[in-house]
């Protein structure tokens with residue numbers, strides 16, 4: 001079964017809808033480099049409203065360790081997700097499982113980075129270039145991917161209801177992750193796009 005993470009939640013109603021539609025995880029973006037940055041207070045509201053068994057992922061990009069610790073203490077996310085030039089060792093200091101985003105937008109130059117995070121619970125492959133922020137709706141060249149990765153692969157970058165079924169069939173990722181492809185504007189999810197996305201993933205498995 002392909003897990004589904006819907007990222008960039010800023011509203012309780014969007015997170016609840018994603019959970020009701022069958023999302024396995026929601027993402028909360030804390031880095032100021034994002035158009036989807038959520039406040040700690042709103043993040044707490046979202047987490048408190050979610051039903052059981054929906055994971056919460058706190059996303060950072062080269063942020064201060066103090067912010068990460070504050071989020072862990074006040075929001076209690078299930079997992080951390082790092083999008084910048086953080087090292088494996090730096091990501092490990094929080095004693096929480098983490099996903100490391102790998103910027104695949106640089107083409108083959110990105111491939112050595114896939115081996116730099118042996119302690120990551122999963123590698124999230126995103127479409128942006130190194131040093132750029134994610135959530136851009138940019139896909140990368142899927143044919144670059146090696147057959148096997150050391151860790152579970154979370155496919156991200158430019159996914160939407162129209163391409164996610166092909167992605168799942170071709171690449172068989174552990175999970176898919178989407179932000180802009182299910183939005184009406186940054187941080188505001190579109191119920192129809194969200195439903196179509198989750199349905200498209202589940203339809204691959206059903207048929």
Ligand SMILES: O=C(O)c1ccccc1N[C@@H]1O[C@H](COP(=O)(O)O)[C@@H](O)[C@H]1O
Pocket residue numbers: 007008027029031033034035036059061083126127133134135136137138156157158159177178179180181
């Ligand atoms: O969503 C953001 O604003 C963001 C900012 C900085 C780093 C990562 C960010 N989002 C992540 O990027 C993926 C892909 O986004 P998209 O579907 O291409 O829009 C998203 O799922 C987040 O994990």
